[in-house]
Amino acid sequence: MDKGRILIVDDDPIVRDVLYDILSNVGGYRADLAFDGVDGLEKLKRQEYDIIFTDLTMPRMNGMDFLKETQRMNFGIPVVVITGFSSIDNAVNAMREGAKDFITKPFRIDTVLTVASKILGERRLLNRISRHDDIESTVGKLNSELFKSLHEIGILQSISNEIDGIFSNREIYEKLVEMVSRLFMVREASFGIVENGEIKIEAGIGTTARTRSISGTIFERVVSSKSYYIALPGEINPHDGTALAFPFFSIPLTMNDEVFGILSISSKADGTAFTDYEISLALTFAKKAAMRIENNALYEVFYGNLINTLKSLVISIEARDIYTRNHSERVAAYALQVAEVMGLSSDDKEIIRFGGYLHDIGKIGVRDTVLLKPSKLTDEEFIEIRLHPVIGDNIIKPIKFFPRERELIRHHHERFDGKGYPDGLAGERIPLVVRIMNVVDTFDAMTTSRPYRTARTHEQAVEELIRCSDSQFDGVIVNAFLQTPAGRGASLGS
Ligand SMILES: [Fe+2]
CATH class of the missing domain: 3.40.50.2300 (Response regulator)
Incomplete structure (x- = not known):
């Protein structure tokens, strides 16, 4: 046939x-x-x-x-x-x-x-x-x-x-509104989060309303019935209290059977009422978006738990060694000050904040007798301690979310002149956030007492950083560090 x-x-x-x-x-x-x-x-x-x-x-x-x-x-x-x-x-x-x-x-x-x-x-x-x-x-x-x-x-x-493809809720809200306004060819569309009897508009086209009580409005009706409602011309516009000139279609978005947001569309360009087909399309659409938002919420909970677990690992390492206690926290704080001076993006700062905190996580794989040894290390012990960036990298590797943090963990002992470890990277092949870590990690180590030596003064440490500019460290970053509160001698929290 x-x-x-x-x-x-x-x-x-x-x-x-x-x-x-x-x-x-x-x-x-x-x-x-x-x-x-x-x-x-x-x-x-x-x-x-x-x-x-x-x-x-x-x-x-x-x-x-x-x-x-x-x-x-x-x-x-x-x-x-x-x-x-x-x-x-x-x-x-x-x-x-x-x-x-x-x-x-x-x-x-x-x-x-x-x-x-x-x-x-x-x-x-x-x-x-x-x-x-x-x-x-x-x-x-x-x-x-x-x-x-x-x-x-x-x-x-x-x-x-x-x-x-979207993981930020704000972007989803904006996309939602943009897409419904295009799909239904409406002049007004908005999405608001419902909380404590109020609706907070997170994204809108053709509406300027922000946060309002939903008491007595059609939004209240949508929330309590958990189903959509189409208000007809003459009913009250829940955004501004005026009489509606066009049908106003409100759809609840639910999570765990609770309404958390309302999508509203109104003022169709051709002035006609919403058809059954449009209603069913809009409902399916809202359901899809609600599922995506719920997934994001689950992801955030999961991500938060993961971060807390990693942080408690770091605390347990530092608890073993009183001399380095709070080292990771200080290093992250110093690095953020440098990022601020250099005008780095919020993404970079997030890498620094979290990666800085985790940079020595590989020390969990170094034996106490080596990690805590009060005297000079033997060559073998030295090799063992130098493995910690690679061990840290291996700990983080299975967690696919943190590629840039992994780089920071693996390379925080590289040197600008290529004489560091584990990979001997040099110059700009070492990512910028890592070069920042190289400087502030060493600065904190120098200004903290160790079992085998007392801390250097702030001035001595700064002198050493300047002396090693463009050899061990990127000189640009040493300069930036010297402009930060920590670089100028302020202690953290002051
Ligand atoms: Fe380290």
Whole structure:
């Protein structure tokens, strides 16, 4: 039986060949190839097709223009667009222009085949119905239902792709509002967190409201019923207490069956009411976002626990050795002062704060007799203690979240001139935050008493840092350190 004929339009030979293989060799369809939109239109004039798969970015005539042209010329052939990594803009725009569906690169064989067979199935059904001399409206209605469900599947896939990559709740809130306002073409949309009888607007378009009591408003109703509510014109706008001029759609976002936020959309650009289809799409959308936010919350709890565990490890190491007690905390504090003077980003500061605290974590693998030895170390003992950066790196390695902290732990005994350990990195091959650690770690060691020597004075330590500028240390960082409160002689906390 003839499974159908498919036209593949793509300028990228690899994509074209892969699609051809999937559809023709695996799927058993007859497939033809076109190199771009112009070539595609030529093929359409000469041959009938059941589906078109087209890329969007192509020379001569891009996919969007090609799609518009196929619609304008009324070929009536369903078009599936191929987009690069998850772009809701491309996908939604193409759907608006009449595309039936889209697939994202890199695509899976089963996705391509499912899309093709679904569309061909619907096309056959529609052909059969129209042959049966049925009333035109039935066909039209069925067609638009099918279009809607496809449209919905496509949009939901994009939503999950877009939201899944975001780990900051604030960004999710902003994305949510931006996406609903685009999807439903509304002039007003907002997302607020509900807490202690108040709603705090975290992201909004077309609304300036910030924190308000929800008492007596439709928001209160949404929170207590835990279900959505569409207020009609004339009801009270919960943001500003005025009478609503447009329908106002509020959807609760729940976590553990409690409402924690409300997504509101209002003022559709075409002034119409929300349809059943739009309501169900918005509800699914809100549910998806709530799940993402819940995942983030779980992740934060997990991350917090992990950090506390690592910190207690450091405390247990320092507890063994009274001479280095609070060393890690001081080093992190000094390094942050340098970061401040150098104007480093908040990301860098976070690496310094946490990595600085953990830098000597590998000492947990060094024997007490070596770590606490009150006299000079033998060569062998010296080798053992010099292993601690590598041991620390190995402790952190299984935890995939901390790649830059790992660098700091592994390289905090490297020297600017390349004579340090364990890898002998030199100059700017040592990351900036690590070069900062090199300076402040040594400074703290010099100004703290050890069993075998008393602490140097602040002046002596500073002199030594300056003497070793551009050999052991990066001179730029020594300079920056000298401008910090600690570098100028202030003790921590003063
Ligand atoms: Fe160390």
